[in-house]
Amino acid sequence: MQTSWLPFIPESASTVSGKVDALYFYLSGVTLFFSLLIGGVITFFVIKYRRRLPNEIPRPIAGSHKLEILWSVIPFIIAMSMFAWGAQIYFQNSRPPKNANEVYVVGKQWMWKIQHSTGQREINELHVPIGRKIKLIMTSEDTIHDFFIPAFRIKADVLPGKYTMQWFEATKPGTYHLFCAEYCGMNHSGMIGSIIVMQPTEFDSWLSGNVNQQSPAVAGQQLFQSLGCVSCHGANGEGGRGPTLAGLFGGKVFLNNNQTLTADESYIRESIENPAAKVVNGFNPIMPTFQGQVTPEQLIQIISYIKSLQISNPQSTTPAAPAAKAAPASQTGATPAPNKQ
Ligand SMILES: [Cu+2]
Incomplete structure (x- = not known):
């Protein structure tokens, strides 16, 4: 080091x-x-105003507005500069x-x-x-x-x-x-x-x-098959019982309680473990929970696979491309990939 x-x-x-x-x-x-x-x-x-005589009484002091404004405004500006500077670094770091x-x-x-x-x-x-x-x-x-x-x-x-x-x-x-x-x-x-x-x-x-x-996206695609997700979440709405997942990640989702959210990792994880928590508008809460059936690493793989199903998003990770291409074929269930998990 x-x-x-x-x-x-x-x-x-x-x-x-x-x-x-x-x-x-x-x-x-x-x-x-x-x-x-x-x-x-x-x-x-302490030295300048020390008591010099045993019976000395100090001179009364009147307040000073000038002084009070000064020692309020200067610390305020300093504190705000810390806040602004810190917030700027924080925002840069958190995005x-x-x-x-x-x-x-x-x-x-x-x-x-x-x-x-x-x-x-x-x-x-x-x-x-x-x-x-x-x-x-x-x-x-x-x-x-x-x-x-x-x-x-x-x-x-x-x-x-x-x-x-x-x-x-x-x-x-x-x-x-x-x-x-x-x-x-x-x-x-x-x-x-x-x-x-x-x-x-x-x-x-x-x-x-x-x-x-194996890349997480490819492993996730195999899990998607072996767990049977594909039978409801088809690429082009086949199955019809669940919303299609292509282009889902990072996009807006409309829920049946009229709320809207952005599909991120935490939302996808929650929908796998507790599907009834946030139901997409137009669908019934019929999906079973997969809690306990998938490990945190497998969840990451499934999320990574769903991420790779972008419609046109060249920035997504390198393994995404083959997985995305393979997706429509595999989602019909025609060619189930072997499960290596
Ligand atoms: Cu630790």
């Missing part, structure tokens, strides 16, 4: 880490400045760019299971290239964990029954710490790993050296 110029600050290795550091230095600077100023003024006043490469992360006591959208799996390690945006889609199999890469200044909770996201773009090759930053049981302190940042060419050869693994 590299060390940075200040021993207590981790290496700065992502596009956002410099911005976070600048804000952090500003906050520290403001804190230091006012601590010294207030401490200095207190010391000065993954559209063209990011997706990586799935499943936390469990006590390891990180990682899968690239091209299929490669890793445990407690994540290989990434520099200069490419990486979006992490994270969930947990058991308790709350937290995926923390200090050198990238990114950190987000990983929750059971929910998907959280974060993204980064690494700027410096090297090996960096990965920590679980949420106490998650006995071996929490051992839930650590490495982020290995490589040159893009090196990364591409690493990827091609691990190609024998």
Whole structure:
């Protein structure tokens, strides 16, 4: 691990880490400045206005509006500058760019299971290239964990029954710490790993050296067959009992209670585990629950498959293309793919 110029600050290795550091230095600077100023003024006043005679009575002091406005307005401006600056970084960090490469992360006591959208799996390690945006889609199999890469200044909770996201773009090759930053049981302190940042060419050869693994979208397509989803959710509305899933992901969904939502990972997961929670307008709540029948990793695979069924969305992940092409044929149920799960 590299060390940075200040021993207590981790290496700065992502596009956002410099911005976070600048804000952090500003906050520290403001804190230091006012601590010294207030401490200095207190010391000065203690000496200047000390009691000189045992029976001395101080002069009465009238208020000063000028002074009060000054010490209200200046701190207000400083506090707002912290808010605006912090919010700007927060918004930038919490909105993954559209063209990011997706990586799935499943936390469990006590390891990180990682899968690239091209299929490669890793445990407690994540290989990434520099200069490419990486979006992490994270969930947990058991308790709350937290995926923390200090050198990238990114950190987000990983929750059971929910998907959280974060993204980064690494700027410096090297090996960096990965920590679980949420106490998650006995071996929490051992839930650590490495982020290995490589040159893009090196990364591409690493990827091609691990190609024998099935992509999540293809695995999801097989699950879609073997679980019988296809008999109701046909690509072009065949079956008719369930809404078609092509083009669903990221689009608007109209529910039978007149509400509208955007189809994201959490919505699809809820619809698989608790189908009656949000029923699409025009359909009956007849779908059985699949809770307990699919593991969190299989849920990710199904979601990944549904994502790949975009009508015209070239930005979706690389394995999407073959899966999307295969979808209409497979959804008729004519050629069931073998189930390797
Ligand atoms: Cu943990």
